[in-house]
Amino acid sequence: MKFDTPAGRNPIDQQKVIGKPTDRIDGPLKVTGTAPYAFERNDVAPNHAYGVIVGAGVAKGRIKRIDAADALRAPGVLSVVTYENAGKLGKAKAHTATMLAGPEVEHYDQAVAIVVAETFEQARDAAKRVRVDYARTKGKYELKAVKDGAPIAKGDKMKTARGDFAGAFASAPVKLDATYTTPDQSHMMMEPHATIAAWNGDELTLWTSNQMIAWAVRDMSETLLIPKEKIRVVSPYVGGGFGGKLWVRSDAVMAALAAKAAGRPVKVALARPQLMNNTTHRPATIQRIRIGADKAGKITAIAHQTWSGDLPGGGPETAANQTQLLYAGDNRLTETHLAVLDLPEANAMRAPGEAPGMMALEVAMDEMAEKLGMDPVRFRIVNDTLVDPEKPERKFSDRNLVRCLEEGAQKFGWDRRNPKPGQVRDGDWLVGLGMAAAFRNNMNMKSGARVGVDRKGMVTVATDMTDIGTGSYTIIAQTAAEMLGVPLDKVVVLLGDSRFPVSAGSGGQWGGNSSTAGVYAACVDLRRRIAQKLGFNSDDVTFADGKVSSGNRAVDLAKAAGDEGISGEDSMEYGTLEKDYAQATFGAHFVEAAVNVYTGEIRVRRMSGVYDAGRILNPKSARSQVIGGMTMGIGAALMEDAVVDPRFGYFVNHDLAEYHVPVHLDVPHQEVVFLDTLDDKTSPMKAKGVGELGLCGAAAAVANAVYNACGVRIRDYPLTLDKVLEGLPVA
């Protein structure tokens, strides 16, 4: 099916199953520990050996010599694979650095070897006995040192302009020119990357943990130089990804090489301390924002320039994304610069672009509101736009930012905020309120599915879509149940297998709307086939209460399927509606923060928001997505910081003891309200992404609350105690 005109009324609009807060259908497996993650598939490879990856000890250079003799002599060792004996490998276009170093080393902890042994303990021990001599060369590791002279990145919208920014900014009566920095961040999903690889002749199967099954097949094919048809990727349960599992990483490639060398299935998991330097991260940014406004608070000029770094051939953090769309203003400029750094590969982490971009823009908006003497909510409302401000002829498909701001402010009690910072004291704590807009683009991706009904009336949906905690299993089941008129417990959902139709996968918050639209398309096909089989006119057939009806005839769905069963398959692809209309998700974050007057410690006391993402398919899991994003925003604001050692070119604090993420005590009860809207330009589901929206702007809301509490404006994330204390008045 092609979605190229706005959706009319369709069976999803019944909302008998869709739109109801629904317990996850995979819940009982997850809470009993019986949902099998990649490393746990002992059933598929009972005779597996264990692989442990040896990472490069230098950030840049050349391997002079690898001595694996001691490792090979160690107890239980079956083989050691390095670039010297791995055979010819390609580099997938999606990878910036290779998954196996040699002789060149491109980044610290890049895999240089895998040691395979009978047991995990033997492999781990032998991995320490592999000795690698390097010729180290000098690298560039600090963004601020290479920022000047970094060119505009290649690609779409890396430089955008409209009107005369320089002139308008110069003549604006009220203006702000501020620079913000965000640090490198790590996904730190709870399940480290893991793969079991098994060869059957020239056919490879990978049980792995991956967000994008078809990309995984493609990238393995390009790396191992074998046809895609020879590769099967299975990933039905993923212990978190956040973008870190969008592409296969060294666990998959090295497990495949190791299994070939050992002549047995091999299972490999990255050790937690390998995640940060072996895999990808969200790169640090430096962002300069200039805003000019008239005295009434109308923005007349806005510019957002951003710098980030990556390995040669890599890509930028597109932190100016939201500034191209979020606020009005006739004179505009954005620039996205990319420097070369020899750190590990920079790449997508939850809401790439908007997540760090909103950390800067929404603090700049707070600062500007203060300069104008305006309420920050009001300042945003005054500068709302219903059209793409860079292309005013292009409307938003549906935009309700003002409602989010107004309803959010009202629910939170925003009117109790004292606009003057540092005025509210509660014992040893200064208390403040802050807010920020939430904004994240909406993307749609082609997505397919197969749906069948058996003679018992059980519906089975198969698609290579993944559920990375997002709730895909449940919203896909809800979609099929709605379309075929059966209760939820009559639907079985099979995900994450490259033998199933190619789906949108999980990334860029496109998965929910796109994958269910694909299931919708397959159900339309199935409904047509069933109607045809029954001799019904497919235009007036209804599927409800387990029956297929047309006129005064009604047949049980199970009977219609018959002994042989019946299935349909299709995918949803997209026309130009995404180009014709700006499609995005919106919200408003509100935070109450307390700052200790003696220690500078920051506690988030309240956090809530109102969000607009079209139809909310499952309000229960969508809410969880949003609070998860909000919490990652607390992390981004207060603690997350992958610290670069500029001497050796690696992230020093590469585990969960040193790279802090929010824990229970850091997070208050969170309130989430969804607007009851439909966006008919996105898909027949009339839904938009919600998985990343909760993060975008959340950190800025925390930072703005901290400023309101204590009067210390920090433009250099995260807001650690030292930075607070520097500006705190003596208590």
Add this chain to the structure above:
Amino acid sequence: MTDTNGFSLTRRGALVSGVAAASTTALPLDAQPLPAEARAATVPVSFTVNGKKRALDLDPRVTLLDALREHLHLTGSKKGCDHGQCGACTVMVEGKRINSCLTLAVMHDGDEITTIEGLGKPGDLHPMQAAFVKHDGYQCGYCTPGQIMAAVAMLQEVKDGVPSYVSTDLTAAGRIDAQEVRERMSGNICRCAAYSNIVAAIADVAGAEDVA
């Protein structure tokens, strides 16, 4: 580690390779391993897991977590960090919650161990497991067994009068509120951040009105 030209990774590596370089070149990587050494020395250990007696011969380096996951195939306990930093591997030993990655299996001879598999099964859930489903106290599910084991053991600690860092009265046993739950559960990281929902689930089971 400050040489810019060809330094070795470890002190031990530097010493050994210095000697090796003087004598021979490295063995080719496909050299056959020595079969005589293939089996590691093992130590017998037996403990009770979820009410069942289990006897194993284990490499003494095997953690309790890996004994459960790799040797008994009880994969409900998760390996999130293997360093006692995340709590995904939480099990109960003699009724107390511990990080099973931070303890060796051979240290638990004779112990009574409860894992998530011992709490309930799909269709026959423990009240805490049911509450996690009801309150959506998870997303990806990987930290979930650890959260649930920690929650069950934590409520018992409260009942037993064990105070926490946020307890205002060290002698007032059995008091539970949202801050107590959050503090006591802070060893269990959830990167998907279902924290708000996990606290609601625990409050539901604890019957606490003032939690959340």
